[in-house]
Amino acid sequence: MDWTLEVVVVPVSDIAASVEFYRDQVGFHLDHDTQTEHMHVVQLTPPGSGCSIVIGDLPSQNEMAPGSLKGLQLVVADAAAARAELVGRGVEASEITVFDERDGGTFFWFSDPDGNTWSVQQIRARADKPLIPVEARGRFGS
Template identity: 80%
Template sequence: MTGMDWTLEVVIVPVSDLGAAIAFYRDQVGFDLDHETQNEHMHVAQLTPRGSGCSIVVGDLPSQRGMAPGSLHGVQLVVADAEAARAELVGRGVECSEIQTIDPRDGGTFFGFTDPDGNSWAVQQLKVRADQPLIPHEARGRFGEGVEL
């Protein structure tokens, strides 16, 4: 069956304090802050993990007000090296769980962390991502050709 692509590009993360959330995800986890927008209708920020085609949005949009801060659990990030990724986060003051291997095949190694509100993240190691990134380096940038907003 053919049809149009359906790409997951934004996950809403419910937080209680926008400034604290930006500081955590940008400065401690290392996501890029794409933009912070404030007007009479909203105050939101979009952040994107390096190499990801999906961003997170934090703030006070109606969909965010409909979820309790800290109620998002198990969103999964993927890294090529779980040990290095965990060490990087711990070095920036993020509390992480120990690394667990639940399956010896590539993709079976995980650790996790939580943000200040209690939203939880799983980090999966896929060694293949070191050689085969999900989004090739030359295709990165919101509009292709490496162009950033």
């Protein structure tokens, strides 16, 4: 039986500001933005990912304090290019740290406006072997 992680709830204080950050600065795809008189829920997906983040104001999404989610991790094939892209879009990102010269040992970090933290790990093998094949990405909205 497969068990896939599809969504991670990210606790935020301002939904609109968070959408702008994740969509416009970080570059996540806006999958849907659903608002009624009773709720507001937004799903965004990193390019090439099968897992999305959800922000919103449903009771289950308000159980964590804004900014309390620490250590979410993204993986890229080229950390320097990814960091340059984020910095170019106005995201404050740490310098790159190489813990180990082997593939997977290079990281940098950034935070969203509420203080939820993200690490970005470089795995060069992902350039040749993405987890979601390019031909399948259209089905996932990435």
